[in-house]
Amino acid sequence: MNRPAPARLTDRKRAAILDAAEAEFRQAGYEATSMDRIAASAGVSKRTVYNHFPSKEVLFAQILQQLFERSRESPELAYRADRPLRQQLLDLVQQKLQLLHDEAFIDLVRVAVAAVIPSPERAQQIFKRVGDKEEGLTVWIRAAAADGRLKTDDPQFASMLLQGMIKGFAFWPQITLGHPILSADERERVAHTATDMFLAHFAAR
Template sequence: MTAPSPARLTDRKRAAILEAAAAEFRQAGYDATSMDRVAASAGVSKRTVYNHFPSKEVLFAHILQQLLERGVASPELAYRSDRPLRPQLFELVQQKLQLLHDEDFIDLVRVAIAAVIPSPERAQEMFARIGDKEEGLTVWIRAAAADGRLNTQDPLFASMLLQGMIKGFAFWPQITLGQPMLTQAQRSQVADTVTDMFLGYFASA
């Protein structure tokens, strides 16, 4: 039997570290989680953890980035000038709602908020590491506006309005009030209503 290559072993260790760290952060919180705990949980040495991630802040930001990337529009959901606006936007809103339906993501956001509330400096450092890729909804709105099909001079502002409507139902109540995740029927209702309200205001005549 052929032994795994060094690169594959490295990838496995990295994956084990990320999985163990996500579980530790969710269970113990940000401050109580140490690189020692992550190493023990992953079954690797502390040195191996630091070889992959130079600090706890970098490790946590990488986990959040992985989760956030699930909501970045995939190529098939990029703006298309040959398709009607509504089904495109509806799919994007559903994609966002699906990300926000991820309990791992919600739990880790709670951890992040608890970690950064006492320290604005930590918040800036942590979220600066998440990356500068523009969010999928903003990219789509920018493209549709450039094509003359959405009437906005500020795609980022329009995107923030849209995401605010979504998160008012499927993010902040769960984060701050401990409300249950939306059911499939509730997500469909939110997606339908938010899509129609957004296009009712921003769609070009």
Template structure:
């Protein structure tokens, strides 16, 4: 059954708001971006923007979450007992690095982090809405441990340990010091090394 025209118009307005917000956050930063600017850039009324997103924090968190979900969506993330452990983990690491080295995500994360540094409460509100997008690795580690292939009773700690290694090369230097994105060769080196170090500690004998 065809979708009613008003619904299609609403979808187009929502898409226009998101596109405009992404451009404004990237160009002007979080603090300088207002719902008025987003509305003007999207060609809609301010009321329309608020009808879709009740606050700037919600709008920004939605954009980050949407980018994460689009980048990390993959049917191969689930643990499989019939596949080599290293190959599975390396795939998970490389998918994470695709997000961390996405130029749009870096720009938006930089804008968001700059805005929440003076306010821990705002950080909790904003990034709490994003959700734990590292949960995929936690689930994978838990399944691999249950299968006797990893030694850990704390999958959350193991996941944080892995991502800490990755972000030290492929996120924080770009966010805090403006370093360039890693080359393909550098990404591969980080992914391979982090995977091997993780398995050297957590893999079952």
């Protein structure tokens, strides 16, 4: 994960721990990764690791949190009445596919699913965060419907349908079956097809 170089020694050590932990979790999985192994990889003492992160679970959660925050750096694409509807929706779908085109994110979510750390409740929290970014699409659909360009009285349901098409190709096969992330051509095919299928049903005539 690319992070700005911290100025203070304490911050540099924390960043080194996060980088080392991310690499270890991605390579070895949650169970096989130990705080000793992370400390050795980061070039710090185990005490230093525990000073920053009281447990392996907290450290792993922090790495996931940073990935989620990085995904939110993409600007929300607001609905515009003066732009063609299809191009706006295509831009939104392509943005979502680009966010899922992150090997570190896919690897670490796969690790989280395999470990279900440390309980089903934690897994539910993880996937809720994955879904948080989807609210922007719901807002866009609601605005387009209010403008009379989409026909739906349930924007969240419509958003979930579109998200299901996207994740059926670009998220769940990678998480559960170990499929590679989509190529640029595959992302384009999914984006255009999902957009057209969605509009074929929801676009106002």
